[in-house]
Amino acid sequence: xxxxxxxxxxxxxxxxxxxxxxxxxxxxxxxxxxxxxxxxxxxxxxxxxxxxxxxxxxxxxxxxxxxxxxxxxxxxxxxxxxxxxxxxxxxxxxxxxxxxxxxxxxxxxxxxxxxxxxxxxxxxxxxxxxxxxxxxxxxxxxxxxxxxxxxxxxxxxxxxxxxxxxxxxxxxxxxxxxxxxxxxxxxxxxxxxxxxxxxxxxxxxxxxxxxxxxxxxxxxxxxxxxxxxxxxxxxxxxxxxxxxxxxxxxxxxxxxxxxxxxxxxxxxxxxxxxxxxxxxxxxxxxxxxxxxxxxxxxxxxxxxxxxxxxxxxxxxxxxxxxxxxxxxxxxxxxxxxxxxxxxxxxxxxxxxxxxxxxxxxxxxxxxxxxxxxxxxxxxxxxxxxxxxxxxxxxxxxxxxxxxxxxxxxxxxxxxxxxxxxxxxxxxxxxxxxxxxxxxxxxxxxxxxxxxxxxxxxxxxxxxxxxxxxxxxxxxxxxxxxxxxxxxxxxxxxxxxxxxxxxxxxxxxxxxxxxx
Numbered sequence: 412x413x414x415x416x417x418x419x420x421x422x423x424x425x426x427x428x429x430x431x432x433x434x435x436x437x438x439x440x441x442x443x444x445x446x447x448x449x450x451x452x453x454x455x456x457x458x459x460x461x462x463x464x465x466x467x468x469x470x471x472x473x474x475x476x477x478x479x480x481x482x483x484x485x486x487x488x489x490x491x492x493x494x495x496x497x498x499x500x501x502x503x504x505x506x507x508x509x510x511x512x513x514x515x516x517x518x519x520x521x522x523x524x525x526x527x528x529x530x531x532x533x534x535x536x537x538x539x540x541x542x543x544x545x546x547x548x549x550x551x552x553x554x555x556x557x558x559x560x561x562x563x564x565x566x567x568x569x570x571x572x573x574x575x576x577x578x579x580x581x582x583x584x585x586x587x588x589x590x591x592x593x594x595x596x597x598x599x600x601x602x603x604x605x606x607x608x609x610x611x612x613x614x615x616x617x618x619x620x621x622x623x624x625x626x627x628x629x630x631x632x633x634x635x636x637x638x639x640x641x642x643x644x645x646x647x648x649x650x651x652x653x654x655x656x657x658x659x660x661x662x663x664x665x666x667x668x669x670x671x672x673x674x675x676x677x678x679x680x681x682x683x684x685x686x687x688x689x690x691x692x693x694x695x696x697x698x699x700x701x702x703x704x705x706x707x708x709x710x711x712x713x714x715x716x717x718x719x720x721x722x723x724x725x726x727x728x729x730x731x732x733x734x735x736x737x738x739x740x741x742x743x744x745x746x747x748x749x750x751x752x753x754x755x756x757x758x759x760x761x762x763x764x765x766x767x768x769x770x771x772x773x774x775x776x777x778x779x780x781x782x783x784x785x786x787x788x789x790x791x792x793x794x795x796x797x798x799x800x801x802x803x804x805x806x807x808x809x810x811x812x813x814x815x816x817x818x819x820x821x822x823x824x825x826x827x828x829x830x831x832x833x834x835x836x837x838x839x840x841x842x843x844x845x846x847x848x849x850x851x852x853x854x855x856x857x858x859x860x861x862x863x864x865x866x867x868x869x870x871x872x873x874x875x876x877x878x879x880x881x882x883x884x885x886x887x888x889x890x891x892x893x894x895x896x897x898x899x900x901x902x903x904x905x906x907x908x909x910x911x912x913x914x915x916x917x918x919x920x921x922x923x924x925x926x
Contacts, residue, residue: 441781445846454843458891466897467888474906480882482911483870487918490824490874492817498526501533502815505738513586513606516619520610532811535735537622539568541577542615552731553803554760555622561767566593566601566626573605577616580607593625600628624735641666644727645735658695665739668697669722676744679923680717681916684740686733687751690828691724695898700724704905705912712913716920721745729755730808737815746919747822749878749908750812753866754828754894756805757858762851764800765858768792784850791854797861805862809869824876824915825866826908829884830859830894836887847892855893878911880904 449455457465500515507515519530519538527550531538537551547570549556558564569591576589587607594601606619630643639660641648647668652661663671676682685691685702694700706720721743723736730752733740740748769790791797809825816823831844833856844852863881870877884890884907889900896904 441784444781448842448846452839452842454839455846463897467886469889469900469903473903478883478907478910479885480879482879483877485874485876487915490822490876492820492822493874495814496818497529497533497814501529503534503734503737516606516608519617529811533734533815535621535623537620539573539618540615541574541618551622553807554731557764557803563763563767566629573618576607577618580609580616581613584609584613594629598632600632623731645732646725661697667721667723668692668700669702672719672721672743674742680719681920681923682743682745683720683747683749684723684743684745685720685749687724688728688755689726690754690894691722691751692726693895694901699898699901701901701905704902705908708905708909709912713920727755729760730805733812741819745821747824747916748816749824749826751826752809753805753862757855757862760804761800761858762854765792765797768796788853791857794861797858801862801865806865806869813873824878825870826878827863827866827881828859829881829890829896830856831887831890832856840887844893852893876911876915878908880907883907
């Protein structure tokens with residue numbers, strides 16, 4: 412008996428020791444891999460030395476000639492906004508008073524289940540329904556609703572404290588406010604106001620919170636004084652001007668990287684807003700961004716026309732955050748909105764949801780940087796699961812934006828997203844992409860490859876213009892990493908957009924100048 416126990420202890424010790432040795436070996440291997448790629452990969456070495464020759468030059472015909480793949484054949488008249496349109500209570504208002512906010516929220520209990528979703532999405536709010544029986548029901552954008560269900564959100568809601576306050580509200584039957592701090596360090600910026608509204612029948616209590624905006628504010632704690640950021644990955648300071656790592660940046664009074672525009676909009680002006688993240692913002696200076704180059708090309712094609720293109724791109728901005736920017740978008744009174752949307756959903760939101768679907772054993776093995784970086788893509792969910800997450804997140808957000816723009820008579824067009832097709836490029840290019848995006852190049856490519864056809868189908872269903880950016884970015888060496896173009900290649904995106912927009916907007920421009 413004693414010998415058996417000793418043998419068992421020995422083998423347990425041996426197994427634990429081998430696991431420790433293997434884990435240590437994998438950790439060392441991960442560091443060696445990073446060092447090897449950084450010093451031996453031709454792309455990484457060239458970027459570190461400021462040598463752009465490793466990236467392919469852009470042929471002149473790609474900047475001037477016809478497109479290899481043309482835009483969908485839809486006319487300005489045929490793409491007129493169609494129902495369903497957003498209701499007033501589903502559109503975020505600028506400077507909404509407390510009285511107006513309460514009146515809007517008091518409509519919520521009378522809405523249908525579908526309308527409750529559009530209410531929460533359009534206002535950037537999360538609403539939780541607590542009842543006497545059963546679990547709470549969360550109404551929010553698709554990402555937060557699913558992330559809360561899977562407990563994969565960075566700053567979770569204090570559900571137990573909210574439930575206790577909801578019970579108190581149900582007992583006294585009076586609406587109430589309560590403040591809870593979502594920051595683990597209890598920083599004052601983490602304080603969030605919750606509004607508790609008892610239903611008229613007394614069966615439920617609805618809890619309202621501006622969860623999306625407050626989550627953004629939590630990224631504001633450590634912003635340097637001279638930074639262009641007002642809130643990281645959400646908004647820039649208004650009327651900022653200064654040098655940043657990639658060049659010179661200046662913002663207008665709305666906080667966007669474009670010259671100021673007149674509000675109200677003059678009658679003869681045709682105004683386009685370009686929405687997106689860093690792939691819209693990118694450029695050495697304001698004049699070298701794709702929206703600025705698009706404006707230049709359109710003005711050249713339509714001399715004498717007052718065409719304005721506003722760059723509303725914000726680095727890191729996901730599709731759902733556009734609802735919080737909606738008051739500024741609508742104030743600028745655009746005739747057309749062009750969206751380059753879905754990159755940051757693919758880099759973050761949908762990746763988080765897909766990662767929650769990975770097998771249980773990978774939760775343990777994925778703690779190894781080496782295993783996660785090199786093999787996680789092999790365990791990624793099926794295309795059906797990926798499509799389901801995109802339907803709930805990106806496509807639902809696009810539909811919400813479409814409804815709001817349609818309510819205001821604004822056309823909405825979408826671009827396909829350029830990316831590096833990971834397994835279709837040489838090994839050196841793959842490793843360079845991995846170094847730029849924490850070794851998620853393979854899964855990112857799979858997600859965007861799945862999203863682009865969905866964007867096209869979305870445009871076809873809604874009679875919208877589809878701009879084939881990805882289809883015309885034919886050389887992976889025009890991309891600096893998984894999704895950003897080299898500065899020399901940014902004009903290609905502007906040319907693709909211009910060639911797609913010229914025949915589309917021509918009738919609208921004629922109508923502007925008609926007597």
